[in-house]
Amino acid sequence: MAELDKFDHRLLELLQENARLTGSALAQQVGLSSAACLRRVQRLRESGVIERDIAVINPRVFGKRMTVVVLVTLNNDRPDRYNLLRAELAKAPEVVQCDHVTGAHDIVLRVKVADMEDYSAFVDRVLVQPYIKRYESLAVLGVIK
Structure with a gap:
């Protein structure tokens, strides 16, 4: 598993609430560039920290x-x-x-x-x-x- 820093933790919190947030929406809330946020999210997926993205049906x-x-x-x-x-x-x-x-x-x-x-x-x-x-x-x- 990947080492997680404060930015990764914040990204994970945000994605648990809404996995469809765009790079720019993540960037505004995390304090990194859109590209950096997307790279980190991709790394979190590839390393298995994010296991899957699901739809929560009402x-x-x-x-x-x-x-x-x-x-x-x-x-x-x-x-x-x-x-x-x-x-x-x-x-x-x-x-x-x-x-x-x-x-x-x-x-x-x-x-x-x-x-x-x-x-x-x-x-x-x-x-x-x-x-x-x-x-x-x-x-x-x-x-x-």
Whole structure:
């Protein structure tokens, strides 16, 4: 990975907010020339600091107005059970983020659904498995960052 200086950090902050900023827009906010900003961004991409540029789609466009964070605990922390759950989650379009974590829980999910009825159907289809010990649902009231 590339060594990052204060200019790189500022560029990364700006690009996380809007990856489509032009060189001149970046230059105005970073204090370097447009060409220097574009060279740095290219270096950050080539070195793997910037892994990819994505489009963040407003889930409301698809009727997904509700976000639920789900904490999942498996019966036993065995690889075969983890792989079973992983396969189920990969097929579930409601799951927009899935992290394997340490601590009291094994998996943390970010689930987008239209409403509680949709969430209940997701639970019945995906989370009611014999290898899942328990799950905890946290409805997101708002996004802070």
